[in-house]
Amino acid sequence: MEKTFVMVKPDGVQRGLIGEIVSRFEKKGYQLVAAKLMTVSQELAEKHYAEHKEKPFFGELVDFITSGPVFAMVWQGQNVIAGARQMMGKTNPADAAPGTIRGDFGISVGMNIIHGSDSPESAEREINLWFGEQELINYDKTINKWIG
Numbered sequence: 001m002e003k004t005f006v007m008v009k010p011d012g013v014q015r016g017l018i019g020e021i022v023s024r025f026e027k028k029g030y031q032l033v034a035a036k037l038m039t040v041s042q043e044l045a046e047k048h049y050a051e052h053k054e055k056p057f058f059g060e061l062v063d064f065i066t067s068g069p070v071f072a073m074v075w076q077g078q079n080v081i082a083g084a085r086q087m088m089g090k091t092n093p094a095d096a097a098p099g100t101i102r103g104d105f106g107i108s109v110g111m112n113i114i115h116g117s118d119s120p121e122s123a124e125r126e127i128n129l130w131f132g133e134q135e136l137i138n139y140d141k142t143i144n145k146w147i148g
């Protein structure tokens, strides 16, 4: 089953949005595989955002993501990588549709509440970067029978 890495960023944690975000993913029908509240080291932040190393906002991005606790998660389900990105909405909350997490709760592109892997390759890389294999919980959930 497809898996993706999703993270409530420091602004989302500070604004009390962990529950709202977890709830949306649960109600959609995705299955929670792993979750932890954690602080992010400079090294982990730089590895996570390595693709943006040359961008002018890289420093700000790393400073922001290391500025306070984040809530890191792995979710699984059919097409969950693309599905999670749909639920998050566009990168800039100003462009994100109402009904999406960024559209409903975000204001600025720098603090846009949530991260989600953007491809199967990113998902694999990010899950392995943020979680150890023993942290990924394999269990049956009967809802899988009802969502096909």
Ligand code: RTP
Pocket: 052, 057, 061, 090, 091, 109, 110, 111, 112, 114, 115, 116, 117, 118
């Ligand atoms: P994310 O990686 O956080 O899930 O966001 P994303 O895929 O939608 O966007 P991405 O292009 O990967 O950019 C990563 C994060 O960098 C910040 N950003 N700032 N100032 C800017 O123009 C700018 N552009 C991107 C955003 O916080 C974005 O989430």
Ligand code: MG
Pocket: 116, 118
């Ligand atoms: Mg991205």
